[in-house]
Amino acid sequence: MSFLENLGATIGGGAKTALDKGKELKDVAAIKTQIASIQANLGKLYKELGKAYYDENKEAAAYSDKMAPIKDALDKIAELEAKLMDAQGNVKCPVCGASVEAGAQFCPKCGAAMSSSDSEIPIE
């Protein structure tokens, strides 16, 4: 092999390596994206499983150390949602529990008729 052929092979090889490196980096990024996507979905599945387990076993002793803070958090959210409804001047839908504007005739979420005592007050 002549010097020039050798040089050509070396440059060609180097160029190919850089190309491979680029492809490799692209592959790594694609694989990392796939892993992140699967992990995000896995997180969602674990969350659903946890919620299903909690709903079925909230009174059970198993995992009570994990159940108690969840119950506390849910109670706190319910308390804050009631506070929020009050602050917004809204009332709770008796059917679905949605926050409904005071005076509305129907719940915008489930369509249930709202028994608004305000609208029943005769106008004098």
Ligand SMILES: [Zn+2]
């Ligand atoms: Zn409703």
